[in-house]
Amino acid sequence: xxxxxxxxxxxxxxxxxxxxxxxxxxxxxxxxxxxxxxxxxxxxxxxxxxxxxxxxxxxxxxxxxxxxxxxxxxxxxxxxxxxxxxxxxxxxxxxxxxxxxxxxxxxxxxxxxxxxxxxxxxxxxxxxxxxxxxxxxxxxxxxxxxxxxxxxxxxxxxxxxxxxxxxxxxxxxxxxxxxxxxxxxxxxxxxxxxxxxxxxxxxxxxxxxxxxxxxxxxxxxxxxxxxxxxxxxxxxxxxxxxxxxxxxxxxxxxxxxxxxxxxxxxxxxxxxxxxxxxxxxxxxxxxxxxxxxxxxxxxxxxxxxxxxxxxxxxxxxxxxxxxxxxxxxxxxxxxxxxxxxxxxxxxxxxxxxxxxxxxxxxxxxxxxxxxxxxxxxxxxxxxxxxxxxxxxxxxxxxxxxxxxxxxxxxxxxxxxxxxxxxxxxxxxxxxxxxxxxxxxxxxxxxx
Amino acid sequence: xxxxxxxxxxxxxxxxxxxxxxxxxxxxxxxxxxxxxxxxxxxxxxxxxxxxxxxxxxxxxxxxxxxxxxxxxxxxxxxxxxxxxxxxxxxxxxxxxxxxxxxxxxxxxxxxxxxxxxxxxxxxxxxxxxxxxxxxxxxxxxxxxxxxxxxxxxxxxxxxxxxxxxxxxxxxxxxxxxxxxxxxxxxxxxxxxxxxxxxxxxxxxxxxxxxxxxxxxxxxxxxxxxxxxxxxxxxxxxxxxxxxxxxxxxxxxxxxxxxxxxxxxxxxxxxxxxxxxxxxxxxxxxxxxxxxxxxxxxxxxxxxxxxxxxxxxxxxxxxxxxxxxxxxxxxxxxxxxxxxxxxxxxxxxxxxxxxxxxxxxxxxxxxxxxxxxxxxxxxxxxxxxxxxxxxxxxxxxxxxxxxxxxxxxxxxxxxxxxxxxxxxxxxxxxxxxxxxxxxxxxxxxxx
Numbered sequence: 001x002x003x004x005x006x007x008x009x010x011x012x013x014x015x016x017x018x019x020x021x022x023x024x025x026x027x028x029x030x031x032x033x034x035x036x037x038x039x040x041x042x043x044x045x046x047x048x049x050x051x052x053x054x055x056x057x058x059x060x061x062x063x064x065x066x067x068x069x070x071x072x073x074x075x076x077x078x079x080x081x082x083x084x085x086x087x088x089x090x091x092x093x094x095x096x097x098x099x100x101x102x103x104x105x106x107x108x109x110x111x112x113x114x115x116x117x118x119x120x121x122x123x124x125x126x127x128x129x130x131x132x133x134x135x136x137x138x139x140x141x142x143x144x145x146x147x148x149x150x151x152x153x154x155x156x157x158x159x160x161x162x163x164x165x166x167x168x169x170x171x172x173x174x175x176x177x178x179x180x181x182x183x184x185x186x187x188x189x190x191x192x193x194x195x196x197x198x199x200x201x202x203x204x205x206x207x208x209x210x211x212x213x214x215x216x217x218x219x220x221x222x223x224x225x226x227x228x229x230x231x232x233x234x235x236x237x238x239x240x241x242x243x244x245x246x247x248x249x250x251x252x253x254x255x256x257x258x259x260x261x262x263x264x265x266x267x268x269x270x271x272x273x274x275x276x277x278x279x280x281x282x283x284x285x286x287x288x289x290x291x292x293x294x295x296x297x298x299x300x301x302x303x304x305x306x307x308x309x310x311x312x313x314x315x316x317x318x319x320x321x322x323x324x325x326x327x328x329x330x331x332x333x334x335x336x337x338x339x340x341x342x343x344x345x346x347x348x349x350x351x352x353x354x355x356x357x358x359x360x361x362x363x364x365x366x367x368x369x370x371x372x373x374x375x376x377x378x379x380x381x382x383x384x385x386x387x388x389x390x391x392x393x394x395x396x397x398x399x400x401x402x403x404x405x406x407x408x409x410x411x412x413x414x415x416x417x418x419x420x421x422x423x424x425x426x427x428x429x430x431x432x433x434x435x436x437x438x439x440x441x442x443x444x445x446x447x
Numbered sequence: 448x449x450x451x452x453x454x455x456x457x458x459x460x461x462x463x464x465x466x467x468x469x470x471x472x473x474x475x476x477x478x479x480x481x482x483x484x485x486x487x488x489x490x491x492x493x494x495x496x497x498x499x500x501x502x503x504x505x506x507x508x509x510x511x512x513x514x515x516x517x518x519x520x521x522x523x524x525x526x527x528x529x530x531x532x533x534x535x536x537x538x539x540x541x542x543x544x545x546x547x548x549x550x551x552x553x554x555x556x557x558x559x560x561x562x563x564x565x566x567x568x569x570x571x572x573x574x575x576x577x578x579x580x581x582x583x584x585x586x587x588x589x590x591x592x593x594x595x596x597x598x599x600x601x602x603x604x605x606x607x608x609x610x611x612x613x614x615x616x617x618x619x620x621x622x623x624x625x626x627x628x629x630x631x632x633x634x635x636x637x638x639x640x641x642x643x644x645x646x647x648x649x650x651x652x653x654x655x656x657x658x659x660x661x662x663x664x665x666x667x668x669x670x671x672x673x674x675x676x677x678x679x680x681x682x683x684x685x686x687x688x689x690x691x692x693x694x695x696x697x698x699x700x701x702x703x704x705x706x707x708x709x710x711x712x713x714x715x716x717x718x719x720x721x722x723x724x725x726x727x728x729x730x731x732x733x734x735x736x737x738x739x740x741x742x743x744x745x746x747x748x749x750x751x752x753x754x755x756x757x758x759x760x761x762x763x764x765x766x767x768x769x770x771x772x773x774x775x776x777x778x779x780x781x782x783x784x785x786x787x788x789x790x791x792x793x794x795x796x797x798x799x800x801x802x803x804x805x806x807x808x809x810x811x812x813x814x815x816x817x818x819x820x821x822x823x824x825x826x827x828x829x830x831x832x833x834x835x836x837x838x839x840x841x842x843x844x845x846x847x848x849x850x851x852x853x854x855x856x857x858x859x860x861x862x863x864x865x866x867x868x869x870x871x872x873x874x875x876x877x878x879x880x881x882x883x884x885x886x887x888x889x890x891x892x893x894x
Contacts, residue, residue: 315755323769327737334711335718335726339718360723364734368735426774430766
């Protein structure tokens with residue numbers, strides 16, 4: 001509630017053009033809180049408080065904004081302020097931003113940078129999208145392995161303020177080859193006369209700059225790293241991936257997975273400011289595919305139209321049966337997609353997963369069949385109730401198999417398993433489930 | 448693939464009781480990699496390599512295991528080893544573990560601890576489950592605000608090795624009241640003669656130990672904090688929540704939300720080792736509820752049985768229509784649940800969200816109706832195709848409204864919005880969608 005009041009307050013002041021009030025509000029809030037409020041406004045509103053920030057905080061707030069919001073703010077700034085912001089951004093953030101803005105803005109942006117900053121940005125831009133290289137910072141305090149602890153601390157003291165992080169210090173040998181890393185905590189608590197090469201952690205994980213950033217972030221999480229050393233193909237140190245970027249990457253990846261699970265493309269923009277048109281286009285594609293796929297269910301129903309005309313009561317249970325199948329399939333698919341994402345299940349576990357889900361599906365089917373039999377007998381009588389009960393058993397088992405197999409197969413052929421959405425599984429189970437239903441009906445009712 | 452081979456190798460050595468081989472394998476892998484492999488084994492297999500670890504690494508590996516796996520390992524250890532592990536664990540991890548094991552084991556565990564460790568564990572156990580207090584570590588290097596930087600560095604050097612983190616140093620005034628925190632990086636790069644009170648960040652966020660841990664973790668992510676200061680109700684410093692715990696909390700929360708979204712209870716155990724029975728019981732409850740709710744669809748179909756007997760062709764489109772409604776509803780629900788979880792949408796945004804989703808649903812409906820009209824005309828002729836098209840428009844709009852409203856209402860009445868699962872929305876939309884369908888059919892076909 002206090003958050004809500006906060007936002008109202010700022011918006012009101014903007015609407016009244018109460019500059020003193022806005023300045024006061026800004027002074028009372030921290031950069032991430034300000035960014036949070038700005039994200040919820042139209043960019044023409046957001047630019048007003050943004051311009052009233054003093055120079056240092058301007059950058060801090062800017063770095064907390066989503067990339068799409070950053071673009072909007074940049075486009076609203078005039079020449080001088082535009083370049084000041086860009087010049088002061090962290091190189092990794094800047095590279096990502098420039099990689100995303102329209103080409104014209106990107107050219108203007110790169111042109112305004114100092115040669116050193118331009119070089120750094122261009123280097124980061126050379127890495128493929130979603131690779132570690134785009135997210136790493138090249139600004140680290142690098143220690144040579146032959147230094148003493150005392151000398152290393154002096155290096156940290158001298159260069160530390162320019163670096164994005166000093167918690168993890170890359171240690172290099174000759175030719176900038178990464179020997180390992182050392183934590184600042186270890187450095188501070190070590191005997192000052194010791195040599196870095198004697199205390200460096202040489203077994204610490206490292207990744208290549210071209211690797212996908214999501215797996216690097218999950219590795220940091222697993223290994224509890226505050227920063228992860230990034231090397232090139234010749235094991236030379238090129239940058240650090242920091243924990244705050246890792247947190248954001250994991251959150252974004254989870255958001256994407258959840259959207260995909262519901263059969264929608266991920267939307268990067270903030271929900272409050274995103275346009276209706278963007279939402280529609282993110283959701284329409286899969287809906288169209290699924291609707292076309294659902295034509296199969298119409299075909300199946302048509303194929304059994306004669307059976308339906310004979311026993312109209314069979315139609316009554318169609319929504320319930322396909323709903324149940326879809327639910328069981330969605331549960332299995334979601335469980336496997338998530339287990340794959342966090343690394344609990346690997347492709348080679350396919351037989352184990354199938355066997356497990358098959359039993360789970362069967363047990364759920366038996367349980368639900370008992371219930372369906374009761375409901376069916378009460379509503380339409382024993383004969384059809386038995387058909388419904390048997391169908392529930394078969395559909396649940398089948399749905400659990402389909403739901404668990406599809407993400408694993410997607411992964412096997414190199415497709416993100418998260419695209420195997422619950423609606424996709426449900427649609428597949430719908431059509432096949434109807435065939436099962438009518439086959440059982442014909443068998444049991446002898447029609 | 449290399450991961451897969453790794454696991455096979457270790458399991459093979461265990462099956463052959465090849466102790467030398469196991470020792471070699473253990474020496475070649477890092478604690479989190481070992482924990483990852485152990486998690487995938489039965490506890491009777493896992494205990495063998497675990498016992499072969501040397502004492503220091505034993506603890507490191509143990510701390511990387513999931514709580515359920517930790518319990519299994521503890522129960523397999525004899526007296527001495529059991530207490531050694533517990534005594535050396537971080538107090539927050541130990542408290543969580545003891546809070547979860549059977550009472551008999553908990554008593555045995557607490558009894559074996561040294562008085563100081565027992566006191567710390569008991570203090571953490573006093574906090575409610577899922578509160579910050581359970582996850583924080585009380586072992587921080589605390590600085591008094593009147594120290595100089597030089598003196599503070601000496602404190603870090605002396606006490607730093609006992610603390611869980613030295614990156615964020617809580618600064619206290621008299622009576623242990625939290626003044627703010629200082630980052631180790633700032634301390635190292637500051638002039639040695641300056642006073643802590645002049646460089647401490649007094650505006651840094653802090654949380655109370657009784658607050659929910661998930662929101663604290665999300666705050667750390669938003670504010671890019673490597674550790675978050677925790678205070679009691681009188682603003683006294685009581686502990687730090689560290690980024691590695693925050694990462695795990697966010698991952699676990701996302702996993703839970705995803706499971707709930709698919710209409711299943713979250714399962715804490717590793718997918719590979721979890722029993723079929725646990726999976727069934729996590730999934731059965733919602734399936735039963737949804738099946739009973741789906742009885743509504745049978746009732747609706749029954750109410751329109753006369754209409755169905757007159758125009759059997761109407762039955763053909765039932766699976767397609769309710770499937771489409773379910774899909775649109777699931778997309779909306781998932782988008783809003785996620786936006787609520789990451790803080791993009793708040794309860795007070797209800798009107799904004801409804802208005803947006805209403806338009807999104809209508810536009811999707813128009814798009815899909817055109818397609819359905821085409822499919823319908825081709826398969827069964829114009830009259831029924833028009834009924835189907837009109838129904839698609841109405842159902843999509845209705846589903847988007849229901850899907851977005853339910854999570855917000857759940858949140859408003861204090862229920863986790865993630866329990867509003869896609870299957871729940873789909874089931875609700877199914878029954879109401881059928882009423883819409885048959886009403887439109889009667890109107891247009893004049894029956």
